Amino acid sequence: MSTTIGQKTARIALVGKPNVGKSTLFNALTGSNQKIGNYPGVTVEIAKGSYCVQGRVVECIDVPGLYSLRAMSEDESVALRVLQGGDEPVDLYVIVMDAGSMERCLFLYSQVAELGKPIIVALTMTDVAPNLDLEALAARLGVPVVPVVAHKNEGLKELQDTIERTLESPVVPDIELGFPERVRLAIQRLVEFKQAPNIHTLRLWLLREEEPPRHISDDFRAALTELREDLLGANLSGKVLDSQTRYAWAASVRKQVEPATTSPMQSRTDRIDRILTHRVWGLLIFAALMYLVFQSIYTLATPLMDGIETAMGALSDGVSPLLAGSPLVHDLVIDGVIGGVGGVLVFLPQIMILFFFIAVLEGTGYLARAAFLMDRLLGWCGLNGRAFIPLLSSYACAIPGVMAARVMPDPKARLATILVAPLMSCSARLPVYVLLIGVFIEPKYGTAVAGLTLFIMHLLGLAVAVPVAWILNRGVLKGPRLPFLLEFPRYQWPRWRDVLATMGNKAKTFVTTAGTVILAMTILIWAALYFPQSSSSDAQAAFSRLSTQQQEVTSLETFEAQYQLEQSFLGRFGRAVAPAFEPAGFDWRLTTSLVAAFPAREVVVGAMSVIFGMGEGEDSKELRTALATATRPDGTPLMNLGNALSMMVFFALCCQCLTTVATIQAETKSAKWAWFAFGYMTVLAYLFAIVTYQLFRGVA
Amino acid sequence: MPLSFQDLPVGRDARINELGNASDRLHELGLTPGTIIRLVRVAPFGDPVEIEVRGARLCLRRSEASGIRVSLVE
Ligand SMILES: Nc1nc2c(ncn2[C@@H]2O[C@H](COP(=O)(O)OP(=O)(O)OP(=O)(O)O)[C@@H](O)[C@H]2O)c(=O)[nH]1
Ligand SMILES: [Mg+2]
Numbered sequence A: 001m002s003t004t005i006g007q008k009t010a011r012i013a014l015v016g017k018p019n020v021g022k023s024t025l026f027n028a029l030t031g032s033n034q035k036i037g038n039y040p041g042v043t044v045e046i047a048k049g050s051y052c053v054q055g056r057v058v059e060c061i062d063v064p065g066l067y068s069l070r071a072m073s074e075d076e077s078v079a080l081r082v083l084q085g086g087d088e089p090v091d092l093y094v095i096v097m098d099a100g101s102m103e104r105c106l107f108l109y110s111q112v113a114e115l116g117k118p119i120i121v122a123l124t125m126t127d128v129a130p131n132l133d134l135e136a137l138a139a140r141l142g143v144p145v146v147p148v149v150a151h152k153n154e155g156l157k158e159l160q161d162t163i164e165r166t167l168e169s170p171v172v173p174d175i176e177l178g179f180p181e182r183v184r185l186a187i188q189r190l191v192e193f194k195q196a197p198n199i200h201t202l203r204l205w206l207l208r209e210e211e212p213p214r215h216i217s218d219d220f221r222a223a224l225t226e227l228r229e230d231l232l233g234a235n236l237s238g239k240v241l242d243s244q245t246r247y248a249w250a251a252s253v254r255k256q257v258e259p260a261t262t263s264p265m266q267s268r269t270d271r272i273d274r275i276l277t278h279r280v281w282g283l284l285i286f287a288a289l290m291y292l293v294f295q296s297i298y299t300l301a302t303p304l305m306d307g308i309e310t311a312m313g314a315l316s317d318g319v320s321p322l323l324a325g326s327p328l329v330h331d332l333v334i335d336g337v338i339g340g341v342g343g344v345l346v347f348l349p350q351i352m353i354l355f356f357f358i359a360v361l362e363g364t365g366y367l368a369r370a371a372f373l374m375d376r377l378l379g380w381c382g383l384n385g386r387a388f389i390p391l392l393s394s395y396a397c398a399i400p401g402v403m404a405a406r407v408m409p410d411p412k413a414r415l416a417t418i419l420v421a422p423l424m425s426c427s428a429r430l431p432v433y434v435l436l437i438g439v440f441i442e443p444k445y446g447t448a449v450a451g452l453t454l455f456i457m458h459l460l461g462l463a464v465a466v467p468v469a470w471i472l473n474r475g476v477l478k479g480p481r482l483p484f485l486l487e488f489p490r491y492q493w494p495r496w497r498d499v500l501a502t503m504g505n506k507a508k509t510f511v512t513t514a515g516t517v518i519l520a521m522t523i524l525i526w527a528a529l530y531f532p533q534s535s536s537s538d539a540q541a542a543f544s545r546l547s548t549q550q551q552e553v554t555s556l557e558t559f560e561a562q563y564q565l566e567q568s569f570l571g572r573f574g575r576a577v578a579p580a581f582e583p584a585g586f587d588w589r590l591t592t593s594l595v596a597a598f599p600a601r602e603v604v605v606g607a608m609s610v611i612f613g614m615g616e617g618e619d620s621k622e623l624r625t626a627l628a629t630a631t632r633p634d635g636t637p638l639m640n641l642g643n644a645l646s647m648m649v650f651f652a653l654c655c656q657c658l659t660t661v662a663t664i665q666a667e668t669k670s671a672k673w674a675w676f677a678f679g680y681m682t683v684l685a686y687l688f689a690i691v692t693y694q695l696f697r698g699v700a
Numbered sequence B: 001m002p003l004s005f006q007d008l009p010v011g012r013d014a015r016i017n018e019l020g021n022a023s024d025r026l027h028e029l030g031l032t033p034g035t036i037i038r039l040v041r042v043a044p045f046g047d048p049v050e051i052e053v054r055g056a057r058l059c060l061r062r063s064e065a066s067g068i069r070v071s072l073v074e
Helices: A022-030 A074-083 A102-115 A134-141 A156-168 A181-191 A199-206 A218-233 A239-257 A264-276 A281-322 A327-345 A348-364 A366-379 A385-394 A398-407 A411-423 A427-440 A442-477 A496-530 A536-549 A556-567 A569-584 A588-596 A603-614 A623-629 A641-653 A658-668 A671-696 B024-028
Strands: A007-016 A047-053 A056-062 A092-098 A119-124 A145-147 A485-487 B002-004 B013-018 B036-042 B049-053 B056-060 B069-072
Touching: A007 A022, A007 A074, A007 A102, A022 A047, A022 A056, A022 A092, A022 A119, A022 A156, A047 A156, A056 A156, A074 A398, A092 A102, A092 A156, A102 A119, A102 A199, A102 A239, A119 A134, A119 A156, A134 A145, A134 A239, A145 A156, A181 A199, A181 A218, A199 A218, A239 B024, A264 A281, A264 A366, A281 A327, A281 A348, A281 A366, A281 A427, A281 A442, A327 A496, A327 A603, A348 A366, A348 A427, A348 A496, A366 A385, A366 A442, A366 A485, A366 B056, A385 A398, A385 A411, A398 A411, A398 A658, A411 A442, A411 A658, A411 A671, A427 A442, A427 A603, A427 A623, A427 A641, A442 A641, A442 A671, A496 A556, A496 A569, A496 A603, A536 A556, A556 A569, A556 A603, A569 A588, A569 A641, A569 A671, A588 A603, A588 A641, A603 A623, A641 A671, A658 A671
Parallel strands: A007 A056, A007 A092, A092 A119, A119 A145
Antiparallel strands: A047 A056, A485 B056, B002 B069, B013 B036, B013 B069, B036 B049, B049 B056
16 A cells, blocks of 8 residues: 555555446446446456545446456456456455355355455345345354445445544455365464465465465475475365365355255246246247347438438538638539438437347346357357357448457367357447338338348358358367357346447447548548549530430539539549459449458448438538439439449458457557458458349349 | 266256366356256357356257257255
């Protein structure tokens, strides 16, 4: 503990089993906004925050959950590093225990208690779990126990007071776990040595789970070797003995502090599971649920979307006369800023509805059941049910999805999951689907087909991911089938405040991106289309040349606008690369929009708004109308079902997100894998787009 | 009567006799010798399974617990 000019500081870490409520407590203590969800493995990275009471600044660390002090996956290694001292020493460990899951929490406690550090216990879920005898529990644990219900702000004050008291006079627990007498005596003897580490480490050495390092002194090593031989001879060795003893202790504590009734929470969860994980109903409900999600994203958002569109139109009409004096600024603001950014903002309702559903699924505990249902379908290709949660997270955004793969114990399964995660259709793809479905599918085939198409687009990535993972596992990663273990959470109502917070956060991120990255990109695109300005006489010459050859021509004004686009920097570039995308049905305008979206796919709608908006000349229409009426040079409609679908497929499969590539590199510690993911996805997207166009181009 | 975890019928309590080659994570989650477990249900395609152990529900694949030997308790 250090003291700066009259102000005391301290560092505490919240540790415990997965899904006990550490992050909920962390958020309540520090006012942070860490992600919360009702399944194990939500937090995979350390988070820091702080609070200040009684003149002391307490820095808190939120730690990923762990089951024991043996890390089997990356998130557990992160947690273990904090417990082993890490880079920054921790003054006090707050062990967070779930009152409804005592034995596994006590098991972990018994291990952490042997690290020789000050500890207090925060007991969560006291609002839903049976009432425990808290005094008896504190007596058995040898440390203070404070019940909290963090999301209702209950018990926080008491917890902070206890933290303060314990920081002033630290309590290191000394508990009797009931190891066999011989083991106990052996530990007792080893502790005498000056260089003896904490009891936990001694036990690992003694029970032959770990070898001591080379640098220990000779007499210590001699004593250790003798005791190990002795224990081995008495058949008292190994990891199982360790777990067995600790669980016997945990069971005795639980029996003493917990009333002997069956928990009503568990029976409620059981009744729900009888239906939701049923062989037939379970699968049907799962499929129906997923369909419902996408159908409602489509239908619920439409009125809101129209509202935003109308507002943008009014804004544009209002601003337009003010800028009439300067044509350059007028075009930049109307076509570039309002057209581009506004074109993207229209999709805010869909994004928020998607995140509403994701937050609800995460909050109830259904996600773990979905993993249970899906394991066999994903398992054969080398992914496993554990991969389902990172993959589902990727439907929101691939970046947390790639990071969530840390929970997978097997490095190969983790890598395979990371490499296919960006194939899942993230929320940034949603605008493209909604736009194209709205223009080319809904008017002809109705909302049911529109919703279905949206659902299929979201399935496509998953359907492609399975064979890709199979090939990766067969050819590239080569490994045996992987273990899959998952603790089922109890069902809970989602906490609506958390759900709203998630939606609000995502909306903020989306609007911020629109106001920064997308704004910058659309202005760039606008400029590259605006310059160099072709002279009006050139355009008129070309126009008259064309009108003499062809009967059917557009107005001179529209022609001039088109001519300008084609002669611009970006137009020339687009027409140079367009032939490569011709087999997928894209002309230079669509190709340019696609290419502009490679750094971040959100850009595409903005880019299309600018490109198609400018092409209309003075009376620029909103993007949907512009797309529906755009024509090729020969006068035929530019877009039809064929290239609308191929465009969606391209977006579904392509890795148009530099941040994802960077995250893959950070998580795999390899640039090779990052570019591999980028490369294979781009190739797949290109090929699938061509096939789609060739299949559907004839459909009228 | 001792039997393998693979053959455990749904809904019956059984006591763990030995762990075989099961992953360390299993005993750390409470599947230690002597513990009573119960197969609660089986996933739609036959695997994985849900078991109850020490008041919690775990989902695991049959193959990963194949080394575990149990005996049914009446
Ligand atoms: N009823 C009740 N629910 C709680 C309480 N504390 C947390 N929860 C819920 O428990 C679930 C898990 O909470 P988290 O805070 O994400 O748990 P965690 O320990 O951080 O989980 P990991 O990061 O996965 O290790 C969420 O659904 C919370 O809303 C509590 O005191 N009472
Ligand atoms: Mg957490």
